[in-house]
Each structure stands twice: as C-alpha cells, then as structure tokens.
Amino acid sequence: xxxRDNGRAQLCEKVLFWSKRLRVEARIIRVQRxxxxxxxxxxxxxxxxxxxxxxxxxxFQDFVIAHELLHLRLPTHGRLFRALMSLHLPNWRTxxxxxxxPRSGNNSTNPARExxxxxxxxxxxxxxxxxxxxxx
Ligand SMILES: [Zn+2]
Numbered sequence: 634x635x636x637r638d639n640g641r642a643q644l645c646e647k648v649l650f651w652s653k654r655l656r657v658e659a660r661i662i663r664v665q666r667x668x669x670x671x672x673x674x675x676x677x678x679x680x681x682x683x684x685x686x687x688x689x690x691x692x693f694q695d696f697v698i699a700h701e702l703l704h705l706r707l708p709t710h711g712r713l714f715r716a717l718m719s720l721h722l723p724n725w726r727t728x729x730x731x732x733x734x735p736r737s738g739n740n741s742t743n744p745a746r747e748x749x750x751x752x753x754x755x756x757x758x759x760x761x762x763x764x765x766x767x768x769x
Contacts, residue, residue, distance in 0.1 A: 640687030644694065648680055651698050654721065657705040671732060674701040676708075696728040 641664050648662050660678035667673075667683035674680050680701050686694055699722055707714045718725045 637687065644682055644687060644698070647694055647698050648682075648702070651695070651702050655699065655702050655706070655717070657702050659702060659705070671697045672701040674704040678705060692724075693728050693731065696722055696725050697732065699725075700732070 644664055645662050648659055652659050658678060659674075659680045661680070663679065663681045664684055664687075665681060666685075667681065670683065671686050671689075672680065672682045680698075682697065682701070686697060689697075699718065703714060703717055707717075722728075
C-alpha cells in the first residue's frame with residue numbers, strides 16, 4: 634500500500650530529524666508489528682517502531698521517537714532523561730499516559746521491557762486538581 638510506505642518513510646525521516654536534534658546516532662531503523670509497545674531501542678543503536686505508529690498523530694510520533702532515541706544516551710528515565718524530554722517536547726507528559734498500550738494478550742515472554750518499566754508514580758498525568766480552588 635502506498636500510503637503505508639509513505640508513512641514508513643515519514644517515520645524514518647522523523648527518526649533522522651530527532652537523531653540530529655538529540656545528537657544521537659540511530660544505526661538501524663526498523664518499523665514492524667509490535668504488540669506491547671510503540672517503540673524500543675537496543676544498546677547497539679537499533680530503533681524499532683511499531684507499524685501502527687504510522688496512524689498516530691504526529692505529536693505522538695515525535696514523542697515516541699524522541700523517547701527511544703534518548704535511550705541511546707540515557708538507559709533509564711531519570712531526572713536528566715525527563716529534563717531533556719521537557720526541553721525538546723514540552724508537552725511530552727500528555728503523551729506519556731498513552732504510551733503504555735493496554736493489551737490483553739499473553740505477554741509471558743517479554744525480554745525487551747527492561748527500561749520501559751517506569752514507576753508510574755514518578756510521572757503523573759497532567760490532570761491534577763491544582764488550580765481548582767485557586768479562585769477565592
Ligand atoms: Zn523508555
């Protein structure tokens with residue numbers, strides 16, 4: 634399908650764009666069917682993106698790509714990781730909620746999950762109730 638190929642090409646262009654911007658080097662870019670995650674990265678510089686990321690909104694694509702590329706520099710979602718995300722994608726937290734895709738399938742063997750096991754308490758959804766009582 635032509636649109637799908639265009640979508641793949643666009644994703645790859647985005648990866649190249651973000652590689653330059655984040656000053657990391659993605660050696661291999663793969664777009665393939667993934668059921669558990671939107672993307673992953675290996676220590677050898679391979680970035681893998683979910684095929685159906687093509688159908689997501691561009692802002693979310695940027696978020697997933699920047700996130701995975703940043704892992705080439707920082708393996709964990711520590712303070713620096715989050716600071717860099719905020720620097721390049723100020724509204725990344727709104728996407729973070731959507732990143733973990735709820736899937737009901739069997740995921741007993743899932744060796745690639747390592748760094749994605751982020752404690753959910755660290756990153757809170759932006760919808761806090763702060764401000765509701767700000768009107769006196
Ligand atoms: Zn991650």
